[in-house]
Amino acid sequence: MKVMLVDDEPIVIEHIKGLIPWEACGYEMIATATNGKSALRICEEKRPEIVIVDIRMPVMDGVQLIRAVSEKQLGILFIVLSAYEDFSVARQVISLGGVSSYLIKHEIDSHKLLQELNKAKATWELEKKQQRMMQNDMIKDLVTGIELKPSSNIDGMKPPFGLALIQKDAPFSTDHLTNVHTEPAHAAKWIMEITKHCAANEHWKLLGEFQTHGAQIVLLFAQRNKAACVLHSELQTLLQSAQQHLFGEFNRTFSVFYTYGGHDPTSLPASFQQVVEAARHTIFCGREALLCVNGLPLSVESTPPAARHIRFDALHESLEQQDVAMMEKAVKELFSRIRKPKWDLRGLYDTIGGLTNVIQEPAAQFGRMDTDIFDVKLYDPVYQMDELIERFIQHLRERLTSMNEIGPLSGKMQRALRYIHEHYHEEISIDDVSYAIGISPSYLHQLFKKEMDRTFLDYVTEHRIQQAKRILRQEDAKITDVAARIGYRSPQHFTQVFKKVTGLLPHQYREAGSRL
Incomplete structure (x- = not known):
């Protein structure tokens, strides 16, 4: 965390600098200044997170510096120093906002300094986290079309923009039109890694990120250097690097779909729909895709x-x-x-x-x-x-x-199987099936042994469990509902039969499939 020290007495600056091993404690002393005016210029250029500042200084004092930084919304926290126990000044300074603590110079030792630095650091990080969450919510509303105009509170919201969707690769299944592969708990960890990885890119600034209804992460970027001609190749390189980083961290493959070059914030919802639609077409491009959706044949x-x-x-x-x-x-x-x-x-x-x-x-x-x-x-x-x-x-x-x-198979057996396939979810018996196809139960029993090499009950059970496996793979239905839908009145009986046929309990089968 970057720290600056401001005091008009060089001896005080040197004393405080020598109180703690700054880097070992997680802090970097990036600059010092002897008055508020030069300190303000450094704050604008180097953006320290914490400033330790004396109250009484020439040219511009500490109170004026704190007020100027607050007006410029630089997001800096101050630890204020004073040679006197002037509580009226302390109240005045604290009322300005952005002040973590008020310290008396002669009372400062290494323990007290480190304690106040850690307190300021925790406050700064909490405020930044809250600001980031608010910004991400505003970006989500803008990108998804809930809000039509960008809020003035979105930091860095200047074109051109890049929009990317990242999702974990999942095996194809026939329910993908309505059911998106979800892993919300894991997605939170993926977001954390992506934001850290993209934060320091020199060409594209990550404005914010949010998670959709599934394991999909949406990132909004703005071009940092407006003077440079930054083509989409730099955004592609950044996203490819993030893709590889995620694989290294989680040993899973991810696909990335993105757009770039948008200059109008109101066009972001259309870009969002493009990347979402492209993500639905992963079967056409395969695993670990990295594609600009502008040129896809959607x-x-x-x-x-x-x-x-x-x-x-x-x-x-x-x-x-x-x-x-x-x-x-x-x-x-x-x-x-x-x-x-x-x-x-x-x-x-x-x-x-x-x-x-x-x-x-x-x-x-x-x-x-x-x-x-x-x-x-x-x-x-x-x-x-x-x-x-x-x-x-x-x-x-x-x-x-x-x-x-x-x-x-014989025509009679074909009709029997067809009846089972149509009525397996009901309480059917061999008597029901034999009556429906016009033969005796004993004759149908013989046909099953002769042509199917199994009993009537074995075949019905296999067919029901096959249907149960399909439901467990494709839906988030309760076990009670699954049992009822395949013809079992008792969920306990269904669970016992499922375990006997598959070797797994129904919930174990579903969990095993979700990990693949």
């Missing part, structure tokens, strides 16, 4: 999802002909259409839904359970488009292999 949603129609004719034909090469080409063409000329996120999810149906439709015919191809407990996590394409191709290859190796 699409504007104009067609309602219900009006979209994606054709899978070539894929169906390849499966009918059992042609692997033709199937791979069809899948790649489907994804190519949603990457160019624009990134089509809605089209991506529609394509994924259609491909998933193609994969799952024949599952019942071969006695296979539906699986979530993005289940990180079963498969490697997917972070980018090429990995996503390969995941679908892999599962379609497996379906072709299954079609060749295993004969389809």
Whole structure:
């Protein structure tokens, strides 16, 4: 912490300078002065945090210096010195504000000086923290569009601006349209590291930062040197450095999306929406992205999802002909259409839904359970488009292999499985299913043993637990609700069955997935 000493007696200055080992105690004596006028100039140039000042000095005394610094809002705390126990002067000085303590010169020793310095330091840091929090709140309101004009209390709010969004990379899942990966507790630590890392950059000043509804951090910068032509490359270098710093501190990868060059504060909400939208498209750019959103091929949603129609004719034909090469080409063409000329996120999810149906439709015919191809407990996590394409191709290859190796189930068994899939959330029994498809319970029991190599109850249980795993991964539902939604009246019974099938309690399964 930077300290300046002001006294018209050089002997007093030397005495106080020698009382404590300044650097060892966490302080830096940056300057001394013998009058208030020269001290004011130094305060403006070097910005000390604490000034130890004598009251009675020539040219400009201590009271005048404190008043001038207060008017200029330099954010300095004063420790006032006096040779006399003049309490009327003490009251006058303290009433000015910005004064931490009033000391009598002949009473000062090393212990007293260090005590008052630490007291001033704690007060200064608390005030700065409170000011930073207030500024961050004002910046959040401005950037998100709650306030349309910047407050005059936002320090350094001068264009041009840079706006960045940083988020932890998370595996792709089909619920990303509505569910943002959240880690609010961790995000507070990430913010602390980012602000420390960006504070001393010579080109861009970090005006403030805030956390969004998830593990996303938004940073607002202003260009420091208005005379220099600082291009976006300096901002990119700073953000890349922060990205690497976060990885080094937390051993996790982060992606960064930013804009730069804005001159109108009222345009910040539009820039904010740009970086938020870009962050939703991470599957198109992969992990550890560092991208300026101004040039990204983001699409504007104009067609309602219900009006979209994606054709899978070539894929169906390849499966009918059992042609692997033709199937791979069809899948790649489907994804190519949603990457160019624009990134089509809605089209991506529609394509994924259609491909998933193609994969799952024949599952019942071969006695296979539906699986979530993005289940990180079963498969490697997917972070980018090429990995996503390969995941679908892999599962379609497996379906072709299954079609060749295993004969389809009988029509009766297919109808039984279809009924289970439609009514698993109800209290169904083998009697209910056999009645629905028109055969006896004993015959259906034999069909399960013969064609499925498992009992009716085993199959229903497996299907219910599969659905429970999907809910636990994608939603923050209570265990009681999960149990009810998959057909268990008793949450305790559901918990016991889940543990028997998976080896984990439901909350352990959810926590294990959230750490991936």
